[in-house]
Amino acid sequence: MLLIVAVLAMVAALAFGGGAAAPLLADPGALVRWGLPTATLIVNLSAAGAIGALVLACFAFSPGKPEFGASLDFAAGSAAVMTVASAVTGLFTFVSASNVPLSFDATFTNGLSSFITSVSLGQAWLGITLIAAAVTVLCFAVRNHTALIFVTALAIASIIPMAQQGHSADAAGHDAAVTSFGLHVLFAAIWLGGLVTMIVLRRRFEGGRLVTVLERYSTLALIAFIVVAASGYVNAELRVGTLAQLATPYGILVLIKVAALGALGLFGVLQRRYLIGRLSAGGSRSAFWWLVTAELAFMGIASGVAAALARTATPVAEKLGTTPTPAEILTGEKLPPELTWGRLVTSWNFDLLWVLGCAFAAFFYLAGVWRLRKRGDRWPIHRTILWLAGLVLLFYITSGGINVYEKYLFSTHMLAHMVLTMMxxxxxxxxxxxxxxxxxxxxxxDGSRGGREWILLAVHSRFAAVISNPIVAAVLFAGSLWAFYYTPLFRWATTDHIGHEWMIVHFLITGYLFVQSLIGIDPVKYRLAYPFRLILLLGTMAFHAFFGLSIMTTQGLLLADWFGSMGRTWGALPLVDQQTGGGIAWSVGEIPTVILAIIVAVQWGRNDDRETKRRDRNADRTGEAELNAYNERLAKLATRDGASR
Structure with missing residues (x-):
């Protein structure tokens, strides 16, 4: 039913929005005009089936239950369909882009080969096809619960090339479009794929097992709904522009999709507030399956309209103007006005990934504190304040004025880096x-793994033991500076949005591991004695300062074709700005170093106090037994030495 409703919705939306209309020039033919969105729709639905089933296998299903193996079989089948559909989509995309008639002669095959190996759009569909094929094989071959998390990550990775093409690839606001579209597709896949998996496996749930699994799915669906709604709003704002343009065919289709998502949200509320309780009390399952059927129909409408929107012209022009500035050519954005302290505070360029990440991190942390207090446990208030303050700072760095200017100024980029990895x-x-x-x-x-089980597994894994080792953490922290700025990684992280997001994650993690090794409270396998912690801190910071000095004294411009080609008429010269960035790397590290040294010293003193009190209590309890035994041992040694003389 899902496929039928989705195809009907797509056909109606294409006809209304003109997405499949024959162009005046270079018509690829009706087969391609209608086949390309149809193949794309099947890719989206099959990707949802694979990702949704794998996510439920990792977080909701139990390996000892029948649903676990069945979900992996369903994921494998979905990934196999995705493989074929992706290959067909890549083929139709080539015909549509090149206007070469579909055939099997040498000219066509050579052009197709060049397209999938040399053109970014073709490479994207080749990558999606290969990932889907790998997931198909792995779903059959891998049944280990822990290893499945990596198969799931691989399936999710297929979303990345999807997000980097289509409307989001060519539009102004490229970074925001890629992020919002990627999040939208991923969480819609978890939401839709999870529901389809539940329906396919409904006969596998024994006894009251359905209620347990449904509760877990509902939590995932609620998170997915929030992300889908937020990302959909951002993407629609970029594509539609103004409220008046909602009256265009594209805008009307967006409104239809919004209405479908709103209905799905209402179904989710009914499911969580009414049906789960009714099923728990032993009520009939018929009402639940009727609701699920209606929910699936609306998901089909949303999926079909989404596939049509990808082929429908947007009200906002996607290409750059006829005379783009150097900054627009390089970044896809206009050069911002001259940087001032006021603009650094008041300018914003929201990164939806980190907006949502910070919001969820704050919510779940506060929810955990509330749950502890509800059952009578204490949680120090200063921990909550520090955690929230860290999230606020992270939010500002990834969405505030620093994020606005770091593409254009090396010094601002370095400031962002230092704050992310140290403050x-x-x-x-x-x-x-x-x-x-x-x-x-x-x-x-029940053998399944929720957040607690996965966290404990990760913390106690061999990999965690290695990277949390203080020496390894210090090497990663300091060595990443040199490996990043003096290798092609710097170009990738600066010019590519995915690379930029990787940079944030990498420096945040390496900084977290280093600070955790010095003053952390959470459990780790190895802890250095306090004197060695201070030595490690000072040695690492000396290495860090040396890196800053190397940037300050460098006479060549890093990424000269980027930072030196922005066409800035304000601010310092690119080389001077780079040297300022080196000064930031050298000086900004001093403040966190002092704070860390003070905290380590205080913890050292408190640890000595606790150890002294422990020994005093032990002495009082045992009557100085430990001291007396020590004195007796010394006396025996003295007597033996005297006798030997």
């Missing part, structure tokens, strides 16, 4: 999120 972890680590999660999240007893 933000200094606030987040004392929040002890792992300890809170382990105490607050309910333990599962």
């Amino acid at each position: 933000v972890p200094l606030l987040l680590v004392p929040g002890a999120p792992v300890t809170l999660a382990v105490r607050a999240i309910r333990k599962r007893n």
